Structure formats: C-alpha cells, structure tokens
Amino acid sequence: MAAKKAPEKSNVSKDELLKYYREMLLIRRFEEKAGQLYGMGLIGGFCHLYIGQEAVVVGLEACTKDGDKRITSYRDHGHMLACGMAANGVMAELTGRAGGYSKGKGGSMHMFSKERHFYGGHGIVAAQVPLGAGLAFSDWYKGNDNVTFAYFGDGAANQGQVYEAYNMAELWGLPVVFVIENNQYAMGTSMKRATKSVTLYGRGTAYGIPGEQVDGMDVLAVKAAGEKAVEHCRSGQGPYILEMMTYRYRGHSMSDPAKYRTREEVEKIKQEKDCIEHVRDLLTQGGLSSEDELKAIDKEIKEIVNASAEFAKESPEPDLSELWTDIYA
Amino acid sequence: MATEVLMPALSPTMEEGTLAKWLVKEGDKVKSGQILAEIETDKATMEFEAVDEGTVGRLLVAEGTANVKVNTPIAVMIEDGEGADAAPAAAPVVAAAAAPSAAPAAASAAAPVAVVSKASPDWAPGTPMKTMTVREALREAMAEEMRANPNVFLMGEEVGEYQGAYKISQGLLDEFGPKRVIDTPITEIGFTGIAVGAAWGGLNPIVEFMTFNFAMQAIDHIINSAAKTNYMxxxxxxxxxxxxxxNGAAARVGAQHSQDYAAWYAAIPGLRVVMPYSASDAKGLLKQAIRDPNPVVFLENEILYGQTFDVPDLPDFTIPFGKARVWREGTDVTIVSFGIGMKYALEAADLLAKDGISAEVIDLRTLRPIDYDTVLASVQKTNRCVTVEEGFPVGSIGDHMASTIMQRAFDYLDAPVVTCTGKDVPMPYAANLEKHALVTTAEVVAAVKSVCYR
Known part of the structure; x- marks a missing residue:
C-alpha cells in the first residue's frame, strides 16, 4: 500500500462524507466496546473484530437498494451495523441475551436479520459463497433486479466451493457480487504462504467473471468500484468479483496474539492508510467540517455504543424454554 | 470520571493470567488503542489495549504478578483534571451472569404407562387405487407439487436433458422447462449451497443427489447451513x-456407492428424515416433504424404484410425518423397520407365520420425527421386538429404538431387543460377500426365533 498522500479535494459532498465517517466510526467504536466486554467476560467464545476494514462494507452498502441481500463470514459485526441493524440487538446477541437478533442462540458468528436482508454470519469458512449465490438465484428466479453481496476473506478464497459457486453463478448469470475482503492474513497464514496467485480477483477469469482489485481502505474507491459491480449484476450480466485490499488491526480473534506480523507493519497501515482518518482529513483539510462538528459526531457515536453495551448487559438471558424453540419452522 | 481497568479475558477459556509487563506508568496520557500491558493467558502473551483515551491514575497490580483473576481491577484511568484519588476503591466485579439452572432431563425411568398407537389408515376405505412403481410415484409427487407452487423447482445432476440418472425426473423438463428443472455441473457442495441460499430467499428447492453417497461432499450445507439456521x-x-x-446399497457397486445414511441424518435436530418403502408412502411423503417449511432429507432406494405397489388414486394425497404404518398385525413379536429393510421384515413375517409365530410388522417411514408410540404400543402387546435396517450396526436406528423401548417399556419386555443391521464392514464387491454384508431375511427369522426362545 502506498504511503499516505495529502488528501485531494474530493468531488463528494460533505453530507456523503459525513455519512461514511459516521458509519465507519460506529463500527470501530462498537468493535472496541465488544473487545472490552469480551475482556470482562460478558462476551464468550469466539469474537472476531472488524477494526481496520470498515471502509469495505460502508462503501459497498452505499451502492445497495431495498431488497438487496448480504451474507458474510464470522467477522460480521460491521456488516450488520452497516446494513442498518440496530447496535443494541447486535451487542445483546454478543452477550447471549434475549434482546439479541437471534435471541441469544446464535452468538457473534451467527446473526441474521430477515428485515434487513442480512443472511449471516457463517462460521464455516467459505460456506457463505455458494449460499450467497443461492440468495442471488432466488432473485434471478423471481425475475427482479436485486443483487446479493457475498463477502469472504482471502483465506476462504482457497476453498473449493468458492469456485463451484463461481462456475454456476456465471453459467446461470446470477446477480451476485463476490466481495473478497483481502486483509492479507488467513488467521495466521499470510496470503503468500497460502497461494502462488498474485491476485485473487484474477481467478474469476477462469470462469469468465470480470473483477478488479480495489483499495479497500478508501471508502470512495470502494463505492466507485461497488457501483460498477452492482450495475453489471442488476443489468443481468451475471456475477462480478471485487478484491478489496484491506487490513485488520486486531488479531484474528480475541485470543490471537498476532505474532505472525510485526507491530511496525500494523502501525504503518494505521498511520498511513486508516479509512476513518482518510475521510476525517477530507472533511477537515478540505474545509468542509470543523473539528467541533466531528467531535460532536464522535460523542453521538460513543453514546450509541455505550447504550448498546448497557442494553446488552441488562437484557435478560434467554428463558430456558428457548432451548427447545426454533428447531423447526 | 475515573474508571477501573479490569484484568481482561483474552481467550474463550481464560480464567486468570499473569500481568507480565506494564507498558505505561502512572501519570501517562494514553490514547484509545494504545498498548497498556502485556498479559500472559493460558495460550499466549497478548497485548492489552486502552479502550478510551485518558490518564493512567494508578496501577493496582504490579507487573510480574501471576494468577490474576479475570475482572480484577488492575489500573485506574482518570480523565483530564481529575486526581488519582478520584479512583473508587478497588472492588472485584462479578463476571457474566450466573450459569442457568440445569435443563430438564431428557428422559427418566418411569412407571410403565400404556401407550396408544398413532397408526391409522392413510386413506379412507373404498378409495379407488391404482398400481404404480416407486419411481412413478416420486415423479408424480414432484410434478403435482410443481404444478401447484411455482416456487418449487428441481436441481441436480442429469435431472433435465438426460431425464434423470434413475429416470425419476423423466418428462419433467418437457413440462416445466429449464428454469425449473435445472441440470447442474458435478459440483455437490456448490449446488447444495446454492439451493439452501435459494430456499432462504423464498424458493422451495428439491435437490436430487444422484445418490446420497455423493451428498457427503455436501453434508456441511445440509447440516450446518440448512438444519441449524432456523435455530441460530x-x-x-x-x-x-x-x-x-x-440411499443405501444398490447391487455390486462396492463400498463407496453402497452406504445407508439413515442414522447419520436422523441424529440431526433441525432436519426431517424420511425413508419410504412403498410407492404410496413415496408419493404421500414426498408431497408432504415439498410442503414442509423445514429441510427434509428424503432417502430413496435404487432397488425399490422399480417395485410396484397400490397407490390411492386421489387428486391430492399426502401422509403426515411422524406416523408409522402397521403393515401386518401380529401378537408374538414386533418387527420394526423402514425403507428397504421392510422387504426383509415382511419376508421374514411370512416365513415365521408358517412356523406359527405371529409377527407385527411396523414401517417407521419417517426417522425424524419417529413415531415411538406406535412401536411402544405394539411392544406392550407382543412383549418382544426385533429391528431391521441395512445400515451399519454402531449407532443405528435399531440401537436408538432398543434404548427407547428399554427406557419406556422395560417391564413389558420378555426378551432383550435384537437389532438386525448391515455388517460392520465396508461393502465388498464380490457377489457372495456382498450378500453376507447386507442384512438378510434368514437373519431376521433367526432373531425373531431367539427373542421368542424358539
């Protein structure tokens, strides 16, 4: 990734930039709070934080319309917040409480919102790729112009079922954007230790699927690429691949000491490429927003996140009778 | 306001750890995300970051301290302008809420209770009947449901232009077209995942596996994606x-193409599991399966496809799940089976009748849910039970049924339940070995005689 450039004057409106700033900041502060609650023992099991990657989902959500669907991996909190799910319900699911999106029965990796067309939250690496193609199949079958976003990581990209899904998605012309969030580490294995492929989007060529690599730390670049991909899918031309070059600041999960990369590497990205700082600079150095205006947003986000933590602590544990519900529809 | 920094849990199993090193000292200003300390967990040494910006007021636990319990206050952060004394007295914070009390026990030994059979005729007396093969019954079930509901479609290998590897889907492409009868590449995990996603998206897919042996490539989506998501x-x-x-053995196709998966799928909450024997059950249960809002594993049998049975000639005929069928009433012993196991069970009953033993033969038809009551009511009458299936012996449906009978009808038993299963070997190819690997009618006859002490 290139060194930090002086922010160019963007053609994007102040309102749009503020929207991205707010949405990315919400994810970051939410995830920091989740990490804190995990440390207090209020969140159990596995908890995978999205910090660093916020621009990917915020930029792509800006390309969606009503009825579009999304599905992702276990690193899913950011996707839920970005598609409009309530911070309270997400946080309460993390603490395993009745007020969570899955009534406390799914947890960090297994959350859904039919209302927001969010189909999880999947703990089996790459399972969401054919599942996402299937969601797109349902729209293709019904003949509407909705699109599905199927997010997966560079690790999942080496699973065979990804390529089975690519093949059928292109064969049948399914409206699915395959979004590879290439954060460069599959748990502790760097991409160069897992594949000789130079790019991951390039593998779509074998199936006839167009794609491109995108600076996933730049929300405006993400949005621009997303619009192109969505137009391709909505117009009935089949799937599209976006390889988002991004970076996670935290470990793979809460218990990962991240010894497979240097602190300098992480610090360099934080200093030079941080997606939130990027938009902050565009707003302040472009003269669009004052520090006070942004501080007010920071405060507002902090209140939303703190309220979600309170809700997640106070929401009761699920009633024991819930053990036996929802097994069958 | 001063806030306590608590000893964090940094892995799913951590209860205490060592505060290896402080990276800040009292009076330091810290930023959100700055590393405060290194903490040794049960797995690794982790860096512990500040959540908010502020000033380190006091360090409460010295570096090098081992066995620091999770949630013990280890430092106090203060905001600008506050003194360290603003810190509240350290008090351990109780972690997550208390563990719930134990769930109700799944089963307990109870006084014997007479159980009433659920079995009842599947159609009214005098219903006109027609003769058809299991193959034709399955095809008719799919065609009728596809006519009734435009969201029902069939997907699988060779289901369309080839007309079905076993000709189950013959003619469906002509009637419903390629959008509803979809030939897939040979790609089980891929098309199974796509079909599950399509079902979440509001469609009603029928996925044909050429055989269930190939579904092992896709079993992750059947179980982790299809069966568990409603709950999750x-x-x-x-x-x-x-x-x-x-599903199960055909003839002379060897170990990789001859496995019965009934007990595997029957073990999974969230699935329905159906394994019909007759054509009427194949039709009525498949129509029911297509209408069910849950994932249904529908286990057919290649040898049964060509067999002919009477089927009620009704415009819309379904059979509910969880209702066994009593094929033959008897008084001396209950034989419980399903799928092709019924062939051995019924043949054995004929032979036993010649020896003066009256066998009641029950077809479970669905393995999830299982109609326990019909079996228990029968055992309470006959006091003896033999189970018959083609699958492997360990963890078989018969094992499960035997344990259920032991728990719920122990006092009615005059002999231990005997399970007749396939042998505990991979299916051999040689004709003579294959015959011995499968359950046989002679074994069922011998098992019945043993429980009758004859």
Whole structure:
C-alpha cells in the first residue's frame, strides 16, 4: 500500500462524507466496546473484530437498494451495523441475551436479520459463497433486479466451493457480487504462504467473471468500484468479483496474539492508510467540517455504543424454554 | 470520571493470567488503542489495549504478578483534571451472569404407562387405487407439487436433458422447462449451497443427489447451513428444501456407492428424515416433504424404484410425518423397520407365520420425527421386538429404538431387543460377500426365533 498522500479535494459532498465517517466510526467504536466486554467476560467464545476494514462494507452498502441481500463470514459485526441493524440487538446477541437478533442462540458468528436482508454470519469458512449465490438465484428466479453481496476473506478464497459457486453463478448469470475482503492474513497464514496467485480477483477469469482489485481502505474507491459491480449484476450480466485490499488491526480473534506480523507493519497501515482518518482529513483539510462538528459526531457515536453495551448487559438471558424453540419452522 | 481497568479475558477459556509487563506508568496520557500491558493467558502473551483515551491514575497490580483473576481491577484511568484519588476503591466485579439452572432431563425411568398407537389408515376405505412403481410415484409427487407452487423447482445432476440418472425426473423438463428443472455441473457442495441460499430467499428447492453417497461432499450445507439456521437465527430464517435421492446399497457397486445414511441424518435436530418403502408412502411423503417449511432429507432406494405397489388414486394425497404404518398385525413379536429393510421384515413375517409365530410388522417411514408410540404400543402387546435396517450396526436406528423401548417399556419386555443391521464392514464387491454384508431375511427369522426362545 502506498504511503499516505495529502488528501485531494474530493468531488463528494460533505453530507456523503459525513455519512461514511459516521458509519465507519460506529463500527470501530462498537468493535472496541465488544473487545472490552469480551475482556470482562460478558462476551464468550469466539469474537472476531472488524477494526481496520470498515471502509469495505460502508462503501459497498452505499451502492445497495431495498431488497438487496448480504451474507458474510464470522467477522460480521460491521456488516450488520452497516446494513442498518440496530447496535443494541447486535451487542445483546454478543452477550447471549434475549434482546439479541437471534435471541441469544446464535452468538457473534451467527446473526441474521430477515428485515434487513442480512443472511449471516457463517462460521464455516467459505460456506457463505455458494449460499450467497443461492440468495442471488432466488432473485434471478423471481425475475427482479436485486443483487446479493457475498463477502469472504482471502483465506476462504482457497476453498473449493468458492469456485463451484463461481462456475454456476456465471453459467446461470446470477446477480451476485463476490466481495473478497483481502486483509492479507488467513488467521495466521499470510496470503503468500497460502497461494502462488498474485491476485485473487484474477481467478474469476477462469470462469469468465470480470473483477478488479480495489483499495479497500478508501471508502470512495470502494463505492466507485461497488457501483460498477452492482450495475453489471442488476443489468443481468451475471456475477462480478471485487478484491478489496484491506487490513485488520486486531488479531484474528480475541485470543490471537498476532505474532505472525510485526507491530511496525500494523502501525504503518494505521498511520498511513486508516479509512476513518482518510475521510476525517477530507472533511477537515478540505474545509468542509470543523473539528467541533466531528467531535460532536464522535460523542453521538460513543453514546450509541455505550447504550448498546448497557442494553446488552441488562437484557435478560434467554428463558430456558428457548432451548427447545426454533428447531423447526 | 475515573474508571477501573479490569484484568481482561483474552481467550474463550481464560480464567486468570499473569500481568507480565506494564507498558505505561502512572501519570501517562494514553490514547484509545494504545498498548497498556502485556498479559500472559493460558495460550499466549497478548497485548492489552486502552479502550478510551485518558490518564493512567494508578496501577493496582504490579507487573510480574501471576494468577490474576479475570475482572480484577488492575489500573485506574482518570480523565483530564481529575486526581488519582478520584479512583473508587478497588472492588472485584462479578463476571457474566450466573450459569442457568440445569435443563430438564431428557428422559427418566418411569412407571410403565400404556401407550396408544398413532397408526391409522392413510386413506379412507373404498378409495379407488391404482398400481404404480416407486419411481412413478416420486415423479408424480414432484410434478403435482410443481404444478401447484411455482416456487418449487428441481436441481441436480442429469435431472433435465438426460431425464434423470434413475429416470425419476423423466418428462419433467418437457413440462416445466429449464428454469425449473435445472441440470447442474458435478459440483455437490456448490449446488447444495446454492439451493439452501435459494430456499432462504423464498424458493422451495428439491435437490436430487444422484445418490446420497455423493451428498457427503455436501453434508456441511445440509447440516450446518440448512438444519441449524432456523435455530441460530432465532426463527427468522427457515429453510424449506428437500434433499432426495437413492440411499443405501444398490447391487455390486462396492463400498463407496453402497452406504445407508439413515442414522447419520436422523441424529440431526433441525432436519426431517424420511425413508419410504412403498410407492404410496413415496408419493404421500414426498408431497408432504415439498410442503414442509423445514429441510427434509428424503432417502430413496435404487432397488425399490422399480417395485410396484397400490397407490390411492386421489387428486391430492399426502401422509403426515411422524406416523408409522402397521403393515401386518401380529401378537408374538414386533418387527420394526423402514425403507428397504421392510422387504426383509415382511419376508421374514411370512416365513415365521408358517412356523406359527405371529409377527407385527411396523414401517417407521419417517426417522425424524419417529413415531415411538406406535412401536411402544405394539411392544406392550407382543412383549418382544426385533429391528431391521441395512445400515451399519454402531449407532443405528435399531440401537436408538432398543434404548427407547428399554427406557419406556422395560417391564413389558420378555426378551432383550435384537437389532438386525448391515455388517460392520465396508461393502465388498464380490457377489457372495456382498450378500453376507447386507442384512438378510434368514437373519431376521433367526432373531425373531431367539427373542421368542424358539
């Protein structure tokens, strides 16, 4: 990734930039709070934080319309917040409480919102790729112009079922954007230790699927690429691949000491490429927003996140009778 | 306001750890995300970051301290302008809420209770009947449901232009077209995942596996994606889908193509599991499966495809799940089976009748849910039970039924339940070995005689 450039004057409106700033900041502060609650023992099991990657989902959500669907991996909190799910319900699911999106029965990796067309939250690496193609199949079958976003990581990209899904998605012309969030580490294995492929989007060529690599730390670049991909899918031309070059600041999960990369590497990205700082600079150095205006947003986000933590602590544990519900529809 | 920094849990199993090193000292200003300390967990040494910006007021635990319990205050952060004395007295914070009390026990030994059979005729007396093969019954079931509901479609290998590897889907492409009868590449995990996603998206897919042996490539989506999601989503995302195809041994196709998966799928909450024997059950249960809002594993049998049975000639005929069928009433012993096991059970009953033993033969038909009551009511009458299936012996449906009978009808038993199963070997190819690997009618006869002490 290139060194930090002086922010160019963007053609994007102040309102749009503020929207991205707010949405990315919400994810970051939410995830920091989740990490804190995990440390207090209020969140159990596995908890995978999205910090660093916020621009990917915020930029792509800006390309969606009503009825579009999304599905992702276990690193899913950011996707839920970005598609409009309530911070309270997400946080309460993390603490395993009745007020969570899955009534406390799914947890960090297994959350859904039919209302927001969010189909999880999947703990089996790459399972969401054919599942996402299937969601797109349902729209293709019904003949509407909705699109599905199927997010997966560079690790999942080496699973065979990804390529089975690519093949059928292109064969049948399914409206699915395959979004590879290439954060460069599959748990502790760097991409160069897992594949000789130079790019991951390039593998779509074998199936006839167009794609491109995108600076996933730049929300405006993400949005621009997303619009192109969505137009391709909505117009009935089949799937599209976006390889988002991004970076996670935290470990793979809460218990990962991240010894497979240097602190300098992480610090360099934080200093030079941080997606939130990027938009902050565009707003302040472009003269669009004052520090006070942004501080007010920071405060507002902090209140939303703190309220979600309170809700997640106070929401009761699920009633024991819930053990036996929802097994069958 | 001063806030306490608590000893964090940094892995799913951590209860205490060592505060290896402080990276800040009292009076330091810290930023959100700055590393405060290094903490040794049960797995690794982790860096511990500040959540908020502020000033380190006091360090409460010295570096090098071992066995620091999770949630023990280890430092106090103060905001600008506050003194360290603003810190509240350290008091351990109780972690997550107390563990729930034990769930109700699944089963307990109870006084014997007479059980009433659920079995009842599947159609009214005098209903006109027609003769058809299991193959034709399955095809008719799919065609009728596809006519009734435009969201029902069939997907699988060779289901369309080839007209079905076993000709189950013959003619469906002509009637419904390529959008509803979809030939897939040979790609089981891929098309199964796509079909599950399509079901979440509001469609009613029927996935044909050429045989269930190939479904092992896709079993992750059947179990982790289809069966568990309604539960994991708190009831938001049901999965109305049917997985169907030939299951169990055919003839002379060797170990990789001859496995009965009945007990595997029957073990999974969230699935319905159906394994019909007759054509009327194949039709009535498949129609029911296509209408069910849950994932249904529908286990057919290649040898049964060509067999002919009477089927009620009704415009819309379904059979509910969880209702066994009593094929033959008897008084001396209960033989419980399902699928092709019924062939051995019925043949054995004929032979036993010649020896003066009256066998009641029950076809479970669905393995999830299982109609325990019909079996228990029968055992309470006959006091003896033999189970018959083609699958492997360990963890078989027969094992499960035997344990259920032991727990719920122990006092009625005059002999231990005997399970007749396939042998505990991979299926051999040689004709003579294959015959011995499968359950046989002679074994069922011998098992019945043993429980009758004859």
């Amino acid at each position: 989503s708190g009831g938001q995302v049901p999965c109305p889908i049917v997985f169907r195809g030939a």
